[in-house]
Amino acid sequence: MKCLWLTRKYPRPTNSGELIYSDGLVKALATTGAEITVIAHDNDEVPVGDGTRASRFTDPEGVLWRLAHPRLGSRVGSLLTRYPSDSWRLRGGGMLALVREALETESWDAIVFDHAALGWALGPIQRRIARMPAGSRPKLVYISHNHEAKIRREIARQSGGGPLLRMIYGWDAEKYALQEEMLCRHCDLVTAITETEVKAYRASYPNQRYLCLTPGFNGRGEQGRVMDTTTPRRVVMTGSFEWIAKRINLERFLEKAAAPFAEAGVELQIVGKTDETFREQMLGRFPGVDFVGRVPSMEPYLRGARIGLIVEEFGGGFKLKALDYVFHSLPLAGLDQAVDGLPLRSPEQVFLAKDTPSLVQGVIDLIDDFTTLNRMQQDSLEICQQAFRWEDRGVALAKALQAGR
DSSP states (O other): EEEEEEEOOOOOOOHHHOHHHHHHHHHHHHHHTTTEEEEEEOOOOOSOEEEEESEEEEEOOEEEEEOOOSSSSSGGGGGSSSSSSHOOOTTTTTHHOOOOOOOOHHOOOOEESGGGGGGGGGGHHHHHHHSSSSOOOOEEEEEOSHHHHHHHHHHHOOOSOHHHHHHHHHHHHHHHHHHHHHHHOOOEEEEESHHHHHHHHHHHOTSSOOOOOOOSSSSSOOOOOOOOSSSSSSSEEOOOOOOOOHHHHHHHHHHHHHHHHHHOEEEEESSSSHHHHHHHHHHHOTSSEEEEOOOOOOHHHTTOSEEEEEESSSSSSSOOOHHHHHHHHHEEEEEEGGGOOOOTTTTSSSSSEHHHHHHHHHHHHTTOHHHHHHHHHHHHHHHHHHOOOHHHHHHHHHHHHHHHH
8 A cells, every 4th residue: 555644744753742643653554564655844853854845764664754844934924825824834845846746746545634734735635636537546534633623713712812812813723623624524534533532523524434543652661660758759741832722721730730739748840842931931930840841851750750640621632641651650640631542540540630629639639649659550551551552553544544435
């Protein structure tokens, strides 16, 4: 099977949930024997191409990457177009030209839109397919990372700023929703990252074919970790805090949690890449919080805590940091709606609460209960080792691509 895969950028280093998911799916499908060509922007942090608008790189899995320029343009230009700001930026820098070249010079069994932001390519691809004989047309696949219509509208409602900024976010959300609708209506297969999101899509597009693809995890995880009084009295939250939705969720949590944790003598540590200005703002507002920022590796911070937190009040999708916690033998605590897709029970294997005050108090009550903490981390690791294997995701996707409608 020959597959053309469109994604946002070369995903290595995998330092955000979105990149981890894209990288894992591409590798997993490649291991099934699929011949994959990926069109993306080069990685702006660690470029692997030659810096031009059309460079090539073949990775160790045999995947060919055709890479556009690593730098993206301004979002402002999208305001007068039908494209969401992300899509407007992605279609430039040589990526549109690479897509057109791939369509004109080669034939494909499947074409994958990895993220709704790649929906800008649907029009050029449909026009090319319309000129093909019916039997030679590739299957079109939309890989969803979130239910974008829902989450983008939530961002627009929850964002701060004045009326003009809220209007801009609202307009962008509606353009995202329309682009996602076009992908769901015109692709042959739609994948979602949780069963909850499959149900949400099916409610709007009941005749579509769906596949749930929760993420996998590389490796077996950290076996035999035992927490005791030598483990710092610390809770940690990891992730990427560059997207506005992540920042809003983080600020809301800190407003409710920073003071109670400090009063209880529980250290709260935030670890992950973000804009330095935002990090300094959070340090100024919440001086008792250890906001570390970008780090070379999360492992020392996961090993140096007693509980890992997932606290998003809004937004969907699968939180990949949950697997980082579980596979590093770190007990997980979070809000009910923030851990969708995990096959774990509360409170036996994970501690869940309905709101932030309840979550904070529960963590404070649990922080010194080593018997419970060690049981939680051991049981959740054993369950997730079987439930989150990338190779299973690759096989499932390959079978879905080969199956008929």
